[in-house]
Amino acid sequence: MADEMERADDFGEEEHPRPQQMDFSDIPDVMPLLPVRDVVIYSYMILPLMVGREKSINAVEQALEKDRLIFLAAQKHSTDEDPEPEDIYEIGTVAMVVKMLKLPDGRVKILVQGLAKGRIVEYLDTPDYFNVRLHKIAEPKSVRMTIEIEALMRSVKESSEKILQLRGIISPDAVAILDSIEEPGRLADLVASNLKLRVEESQAILEVIDPLERLKRVNELLSKELELSAMQAKIQTQAKEEMGKTHREYFLREQLKAIQTELGEIDEKTKEIDEFRAKIAKAKIPKDVEKEAEKQLSRLGQMHPDAAEASIIRTYLDWMVELPWSKSTRDKLDIKNAKIILDEDHYDLEKVKDRILEYLGVRKLNKQMKGPILCFVGPPGVGKTSLGKSIARALGRKFTRISLGGVRDEAEIRGHRRTYIGALPGRIIQGLKNAGSNNPVFMLDEIDKVGADFRGDPSAALLEVLDPEQNHAFSDHYLNVPFDLSKVMFITTANVADPIIPALKDRMEIIELSGYVDEEKLKIARQYLIPRQVKENGIDEKHFNITDEGVLGIINQYTREAGLRNLEREIANLCRKIARKIAEGEKKIPRITAKSLSKFLGVPRFLPDQEQRDSEIGVATGLAWTPYGGDVLHIEATPMEGKGNLLLTGQLGDVMKESGQAALSYFRSRAARFGMKEKFYFSKDIHIHVPAGAIPKDGPSAGVTMATALVSALTGIKVRADVAMTGEITLRGRVLPIGGLREKSLAALRAKIFTVIAPEQNEKDLVEIPKHIRRRLDFKFVSHMDEVLRLALEEDPEAKVQAGRKGTTSTRRSAGTGVGKGKEAPAH
Secondary structure (H helix, E strand, C coil), rough: CCCCCEEEEEEEECCCCCCCCCCHHHCEEEEEEEEECCCCCCCEEEEEECCHHHHHHHHHHHHHHHHCCCEEEEECCCCCCCCCHECCEEEEEEEEEEEEEECCCCCEEEEEEEEEEEEEEEEEEECCCCCEEEECCCCCCCCCCCCHHHHHHHHHHHHHHHHHHHEEEEEHHHHHHHHHCCCHCCCHHHHHHHHHCCCHHHCCCCHCCCHHHHHHHHHHHHHHHHHHHHHHHHHHHHHHHHHHHHHHHHHHHHHHHHHHHHCCCCCHHHHHHHHHHHHHHHHHHHHHHHHHHHHHHHHHHHHHCCCHEEEEEEEEHHHHHHHCCCCCCCCCCCCHHHHHHHHHCCCCCCCHHHHHHHHHHHHCCCCCCCEEEEEEECCCCHHHHHHHHHHHHCCCCCCEECCCCCCCCCHHHHHCCCCCCCCCCCCCHHHHHHHHHCCCCCECHHHHHHEEECCCHHHHHHHHCCCCCHHHECCCCCCCCCCCCCCCCCEEEECCCCCCCCCCHHEEEEECCCCCHHHHHHHHHHHHHHHHHHHHHCCCCCCCEEEEHHHHCCCCCCCCCCCCHHHHHHHHHHHHHHHHHHHHHCCCCEEEECCCHHHCCCCCCCCCCCCHCCCCEEEEEHHHHHCEEEEEEEEEEEEEECCCCCEEECCCCCHHHHHHHHHHHHHHCCCCCCCCCCHHHHEEEEEEECCCCCCCCCCHHHHHHHHHHHCCCHCCCCECCCEEEEECCCCEEEEEECCHHHHHHHHHCCCCCEEEEEHHHHHHHHHCCCHHHCCCEEEEEEEHHHHHHHHHEEHHHHHHHHHHHHHHHHHHHCCCCCCCCCCCCCCC
């Protein structure tokens, strides 16, 4: 507890204790020390002190037990709760404890009177309180009164009276006390103790021993204080005049209202103006915005209530007073609790959760941190929008959402000018009004589907909204005043990042959310989807009994997606059928298994492809990336009699067609090594087809798959059905890196393919794939097409040709016969 100065209004019967007298020689050299802060005590000064620290209370009690003398020295730093000797000034004042009062809270209130100055010579070893040895400093004897000294003392007295007069606390007693002092030192101490000086300044005066020099110092400080007091009095006078003018106008206005009321002349217009003025004051609008609102209110007051523009101004003012200019929700900065909330609502998604918890950690350390701008990119149904709601719940913020899909008008973001009929603010301002706070979690859904036409480009308007360096003064065309968006936490969502303009993409922190594998879907269904649908359909969990194999059956046979929407839809379908059985009075509800699914959901919509089960010639399994997650492609190649044409079908894009041509060129350059005649190509047509021809396909990563299917078809070697591959091919057979390895890996796992061939340069991307998925897949990283063929084909084509040549040579040597002229093995 601080030892600080207070009024001595409750010390008992004596309001003004008489100064205690003690001979200088009677003052001992050793006494207790009381460190004080925020005040310096001078000789002959009487003031109360509040004592709360244990050491200080012990020092007071020790003084009372002896001769009531205590040494008062100021602390150098008032914030020190337990000062050391080096934290206390050496020069202080010997004082007498005149009165002492113990308070109920354990503190002590004392009244002290300064007697003489002293300097600390030594701190004695006393553990419970400070005990010091002093060198007493005697006040020099009064010098002969000269004209200069008398003029200086008179100047100090007059300045003191002026300051008291400016402060409005002058009294005849105060003037009499000043006039009665004839010693320069006592006058300097009295005036210094009543000036509002810093501790350092007061201590500097105390340490001046010469009375005349001390009085000069005080005179200098008085001159400065006089100027400050004069300026303060001037400011107060101006404020009173302004306040008086305001009160006068208010009084006259109230009188006018009373007269109008008595005459029956008050109307709805005046009432409306007063209501708007009260709402503006209540909304705590920024000064520049308030100025615009008052301007529009003044215009409204001068208009006829039925004027067309009056309704426009009314709507504008309604928006101005209802926006959350200064309303904020308090963030919940408990990181552990936030993690619990995020885990309750979503399974996995560790990368996103870590980013939110990191934001909370920084926000806890830096209260002025700007809101992050995140972009969740991933296929539909992986939980992008619901994740935004969970983030808002974890932070304790309001949540608001707008969908940007199909938005083509810039005014949807920035608002319309008020000159247009039916003008309104943009959807950003509307969302903040609906949220009711200026720091919500604001979700901008489907940012990749924003359009543009002759009305402007909404993506360009979003550049200001999503730029932390600009959005502190976002200007909506309707409001025409800046609104601070820097406290808002913006979260955008997209299925694909490519359509987002580069400048907008640069302003956002992109976090990719991939699809889920079967095991993850099973856990999510158990933890989230089934309990939610059971509750929504009004049945008990004991009625909905489904095995894990049953859930996996729904995942594999009735849905084919990266997300979870169709899975939840099918679970809801099962819940409705069970709810009907319960409503019809059936008591025994059958258990749902993988075999009984068809009774509830009908014929399975998806069956495992035949190519996945059997190895075939000319059919290779490729992995593709789609906006909705990874997918599996079964690329087919077949040769036939012809004139050397390459036919590519399956609605392929230009890049994919070029990959087919590169694959054929690679094969032709190595035809001899694969056992083909040099000019085989001129008598063959080759057809490469990618099934699901109604779906457009493009991209370079199917190059190795096309080349594998082509080599298999032309050499007659089967492609392994349990291997999937991805990678771009060059004419020299090099395998180049691709993107989307995580999504493609998930697609392979969904298709029950556990060996994945990928470019060697993509090995670094394994860290993006969860460990439990990596453990289930066998990744083969390759740098050349020869490695792909050795892994993907059941036989190495080059080894097969070499073995065939050795066999032919030995046959010729033993039998002396050869293959007939013009005969050759049939081509596959």
